Amino acid sequence: MKSKISREEAFALLQKYNKEPFHIQHGLTVEGAMRWYANELGYGEEEDYWGIVGLLHDIDFELYPEEHCVKAPELLREAGVGEDMIYSICSHGYGICCELEPKHEMEKVLFAADELTGLIGAAARMRPSKSVMDMEVSSLKKKFKDKRFAAGCSRDVIRQGAERLGWELNDLFEKTILAMRSCESQINDEMKNLLLNEDEF
Numbered sequence: 223m224k225s226k227i228s229r230e231e232a233f234a235l236l237q238k239y240n241k242e243p244f245h246i247q248h249g250l251t252v253e254g255a256m257r258w259y260a261n262e263l264g265y266g267e268e269e270d271y272w273g274i275v276g277l278l279h280d281i282d283f284e285l286y287p288e289e290h291c292v293k294a295p296e297l298l299r300e301a302g303v304g305e306d307m308i309y310s311i312c313s314h315g316y317g318i319c320c321e322l323e324p325k326h327e328m329e330k331v332l333f334a335a336d337e338l339t340g341l342i343g344a345a346a347r348m349r350p351s352k353s354v355m356d357m358e359v360s361s362l363k364k365k366f367k368d369k370r371f372a373a374g375c376s377r378d379v380i381r382q383g384a385e386r387l388g389w390e391l392n393d394l395f396e397k398t399i400l401a402m403r404s405c406e407s408q409i410n411d412e413m414k415n416l417l418l419n420e421d422e423f
Contacts, residue, residue, distance in 0.1 A: 226304040232274045235301050240284045247413055251339050252332070253277035254405025255398060259331050262397065272328050275310045278303070279332060291315035291322075318379070324386060334383020337375050338398045341365065344372035346402075354402045359395045366395075 227235070236249050256276030260269040282293040291312045298308050313322040313329045314336050324333045345365045346354045365371050366380070384394045 226302060226307070227274060229270060229274060229277075231301070232277050235297075236277055236281060239281055239297060242284055243413065243417065245280065245284045246416065247409065248340065248343075249277050249280060250409045250412060251343060251402065251405070252279055252336055254409060255335050255339055255401035256328070256332060258401035258404045259335065259397070260328070262401075263327060263331070265328065268328070271307070272331075275307060275328065275332060278307075279311050279314050279336060281311070291318075291320040317382075318376075327387070330383065330386045334380060334387060334394055335398050335401070337379045337383070338394065339402060341372050341375040341380070342398060342402055344375070354399055354406055357399055359392055359399065362395050362399065363392075366391075 236246060240246055240249070253273045253276040257269050257273040260266060260272035265272065278298065280290075281297055283290050286293040291314075294312055295308050298311065303311075309322055310326065310329050310332070312320050313324040314332045316323050316333065324330045342354060342357070342362060345362055346352060346357060349357065366377060369377065380394070381391065384391050387394070389397075
């Protein structure tokens with residue numbers, strides 16, 4: 223799996239269709255998690271591909287929420303993104319907003335980790351540290367069981383994701399916390415730079 227688009231081009235493309243810092247940060251978070259997973263699961267040579275799929279997975283969500291994963295192929299093709307990557311990106315919406323089933327292990331990871339990074343991020347913001355660095359699986363499990371907390375993060379999708387991977391929920395929780403720890407500092411720096419550059423205009 224090789225990307226036809228560079229990371230710089232992908233990040234510029236994300237920003238073309240997403241202006242809200244929340245959406246950009248989510249893209250960066252899923253990118254970072256996917257890069258960690260690529261190396262963790264033995265796909266280190268495909269790290270860029272996994273990362274860029276994570277970065278662009280919600281490219282159409284801010285502007286076209288009602289057409290999520292339906293509008294994306296058009297936006298991605300215009301930018302020269304390959305069909306394999308388009309399939310991978312859209313497959314995270316399987317059963318929700320599209321019928322492209324996650325097949326490759328990378329697509330199954332994206333399906334599972336996308337919703338879970340949102341839940342972990344919301345839980346981290348409630349902590350005194352505002353960080354995943356001191357988060358434990360036990361505290362995440364409590365948030366997962368509380369359906370009122372971060373209600374927009376589908377527990378069913380997270381459970382399905384773990385099943386598709388053949389993992390226990392605890393394994394998925396632990397791995398995704400570690401994945402988010404690996405990129406938290408870098409994402410914070412990237413978001414600061416982004417907001418500073420916006421303030422200059």
